[in-house]
Amino acid sequence: MNADFTADDLAFQAEVKDFLEKEFPSAYRKKIDARQRLTKEEIVDWQKILFRKGWVAPNWPKEYGGTGWSPTQKYIFSTEMGLVGAPEPVPFGMTMVAPVIMAYGTEEQKERFLPDILESNVWWCQGYSEPNSGSDLASLKTSAVRDGDHYVVNGSKTWNTYGQHADWIFCLVRTDNTVKKQEGISFLLIDMKSPGITLKPIVLLDGHPEVNEVFFDEVRVPVENLIGEENKGWTYAKVLLTHERTNIAGVPRGKRRLGSLKRQAAETDDGFGGTMADNPNFKRKLAEAEIELLALEYSELRTLAALTVGKAPGPESSILKIVGTELAQSMDEMLVELAGYGCLPFLPEQYEEGFEGEIFGPGNSASAALTYFNNRKLSIFGGSNEIQRNIISKAVLGL
Amino acid sequence: MDFSQTEEQQMLQESVQQFVRKSYDFDTRNSIVSTEQGYSAEFWKLFAELGWLTVPFSEADGGFGDSAVDLTVMMDEFGKALLVEPYLATVILGGGLIAALADEKSKGELLPPVMSGDLQLALAATEHSGRYNPLSVETTAQVDGDKIILNGVKTAVLNGINASYLLVTARESGEVSSKDGISVFLVPTDSSGVNIQGFTTIDGRSSSEVQLEAVSVGASARLGQPGKAAEALLMVNEKATVACAAEALGALESMLHKTVEYSKTRKQFGTSIGTFQALQHRMADMFIQCQLARSIVIRAAMKIDSNESTVEKTKAVSAAKSRIGYAIKAVGQEAIQIHGGIAMTEELDVGHLFRRVTALDIMFGDADFHTERYASL
Structure with missing residues (x-):
């Protein structure tokens, strides 16, 4: 047993570090550190840099423009990205819809959609959740009724992330009402410019309209936009949900955040002449978070080691999701604790895309509560942590 | 990177499992506890024959190789079996300290009888x-x-x-x-x-x-x-700490397993209690605790076997003992709770596993102690 990388892997790690140092724009890094959102153009610009390097889609098969990397190389890449705060490509196109198109789409669909996803020419968003279908996703009601060469779509989707940027949406729609709920669902690709689609922004607790409600009113969708067979959409979606759970542990990002919490603690007065870095309670919380991060990192490495010898990803990803998100949320609490009174100003506008003014301080304390609020989503989305516990009790414990 | 067991480790694990299956059931164990010396001399000789008493000694000292990872593989199984033989006392602590401190002559006199099962320390x-x-x-x-x-x-x-x-x-x-x-x-x-x-x-x-x-x-x-034993004492202490953590790991996984199986057979309100989501989620959490604890104990053993600095090794040990201390409370208490009243009795092994992990939490420092030590380094 050992946790060492091979010489080849170490050389690869050095290559990735070097690339990120040279090519990840420092202006973006600064914004991310200040919790400011990148604009759509900046996100696309960064993804195109990765595309030109040939590294934008490590999880794609090589024939579609993937990297052909081993699981260890993929791990190294995403770790190094996380350590410098470089954003992973927006997942909706690259890691969510593309694998479904590759697995179940026609040749024509592959040629039509995949190259533009790879080159970040087209922005995709997700149409899964509905106001009455959250964790019980299969109960969704948005309907698609066949009418000649078209489906006519009616209904609404919610928690749609960055639909305001999107050119296309992939949707789960109900095509049969008479069968078991999982068996009447189809997977449909819809052009966001189609007449009858309207977007209503949803402002979240942090004051940012990160998600939308999407309304479909008699939207006509050509039948060639159906993926695979009618009423098989649930099967396809489940494959996609597995993809959604990879990289969910967030260890590199956690390390980065922990480092920043430590630095911040050393700069935060405790009110009695010392700093929060000497506060026994806070020190203890930092130590506990660091220890949990180590346990999580080695759990991820154990999963990775199993992958490298050809084992399929199992319910371990549920553990990584639960622990990774709960740990991130505990760091959010520490962020608020350090900010103290500084977290009280509600100034979401200074973190919006394109904000040029002076950030109201001290430091970045006005972002602390906003981060805490926003990250409460972590244990809700991607299959809530309760759903993950259901998966563990069924798939691992056999309950 | 490779987290699979070596052939030797597999053999070691299987040999302990086989012994436990054949000769060390719960009743046998309890009758050994009630004897005056509190361990079985007959089994101790068998451990020697099976080579188990050589594991934490270097090849130079006539041992199996002194690998902390090997040791955790074995302690893990000891933990599941609630073993009471004085492995920790005689081999890891006593033998370990002699190997670290004594001159060649004393080592030559003392270590062979430790490894042959003829000397208790x-x-x-x-x-x-x-x-x-x-x-x-x-x-x-x-x-x-x-x-x-x-x-x-x-x-x-x-x-x-x-x-x-x-x-x-x-x-x-x-x-x-x-x-x-x-x-x-x-x-x-x-x-x-x-x-x-x-x-x-x-x-x-x-x-x-x-x-x-x-x-x-x-x-x-x-x-x-004279006066220079501290380093050796600390080093042996670290190794014993990881051994206890690994022993706890086996005991915790055994508790999880027994709890899940019990919940499938115990019927209340006309159905097995394992169908209740309130319990399913708690058992899922027990599983998560076991997995995280396993990851960090393996990490500590690997660090001890590595060339890293003493500080890094000490930190890794404290991280592991702190984390498993937390898991011990979480998994141990839930195992008792989900079993219900039957786990309060001495007749069921779950309660004895609970006592074992409670002791292991204390030994060489509990979670609070090690969290603080980690933070101070």
Whole structure:
């Protein structure tokens, strides 16, 4: 047993570090550190840099423009990205819809959609959740009724992330009402410019309209936009949900955040002449978070080691999701604790895309509560942590 | 990177599993606990024949290789079986300290009988006032001509009543908890002034309280240089800490397994209680605790076997012991709760596993102690 990388892997790690140092724009890094959102153009610009390097889609098969990397190389890449705060490509196109198109789409669909996803020419968003279908996703009601060469779509989707940027949406729609709920669902690709689609922004607790409600009113969708067979959409979606759970542990990002919490603690007065870095309670919380991060990192490495010898990803990803998100949320609490009174100003506008003014301080304390609020989503989305516990009790414990 | 077991580790694991399956069921174990010496001499000889007593010794000392990862593989299985034989006392602590401190001649005399199962040892290091700090030593060693006189009280001395020798930590100079000035003395248990009062621990081990009243030994009883035993003591302590963590790991996974199986068969309100989501989620959490604990214990063992600095090793050990201490409470208490009243009885093994992990949490420092030590490094 050992946790060492091979010489080849170490050389690869050095290559990735070097690339990120040279090519990840420092202006973006600064914004991310200040919790400011990148604009759509900046996100696309960064993804195109990765595309030109040939590294934008490590999880794609090589024939579609993937990297052909081993699981260890993929791990190294995403770790190094996380350590410098470089954003992973927006997942909706690259890691969510593309694998479904590759697995179940026609040749024509592959040629039509995949190259533009790879080159970040087209922005995709997700149409899964509905106001009455959250964790019980299969109960969704948005309907698609066949009418000649078209489906006519009616209904609404919610928690749609960055639909305001999107050119296309992939949707789960109900095509049969008479069968078991999982068996009447189809997977449909819809052009966001189609007449009858309207977007209503949803402002979240942090004051940012990160998600939308999407309304479909008699939207006509050509039948060639159906993926695979009618009423098989649930099967396809489940494959996609597995993809959604990879990289969910967030260890590199956690390390980065922990480092920043430590630095911040050393700069935060405790009110009695010392700093929060000497506060026994806070020190203890930092130590506990660091220890949990180590346990999580080695759990991820154990999963990775199993992958490298050809084992399929199992319910371990549920553990990584639960622990990774709960740990991130505990760091959010520490962020608020350090900010103290500084977290009280509600100034979401200074973190919006394109904000040029002076950030109201001290430091970045006005972002602390906003981060805490926003990250409460972590244990809700991607299959809530309760759903993950259901998966563990069924798939691992056999309950 | 490779987290799979080597062939040797697999063989070691299988040999322990086979022994437990064949010869060490719960009733056998309990009857051993109730004997006066608290372990089976017959099984101890068998352990020697199977080569288990050589595991934490280097090849140079005639051992299996002194790998902490090997050791965790074995302790993991010991934990599942609730083993009470004095492996920790004689082999890891006593033997480990001799291997680290003694000269070649003493090693040649002492280690072969340890590995052949013919010699029992006990480490008399812990003191009431020292809590979990092995360097807090009030026991004194005063040179008197060509003799050394030992005075003090030691507690939680595992295997004291069975040991032929005690390895006594005593202070020759320095403040109570200073690193310099601590020596280790090899003291025959039948020496005049040695008073050993045995007791059985909450988890069925033979332990003891030891009083040393003007115990006189020769200078040759001192292992290593005068006052310079701290490093070796700490190193052996780290290894024993990881061994206890690994033992707890096996016990916790066993508790999880038994709890899940019980929930499938225990019927209430006309259905098995394992169908209740309120319980399913708690068992899922027990599973998560076990997995995280396993990851961090493996990490600690790997670090001990690595070339990294002492500080890194110490931090890794504290991270592991802290994390497993948390898992011990979480998994142990839930196992009792989900079993319900039956787990409160002595007839069921789950309660005994609970007692074992509770003791393992305490041994070499609980979660709070190790979290603080981690934060201080």
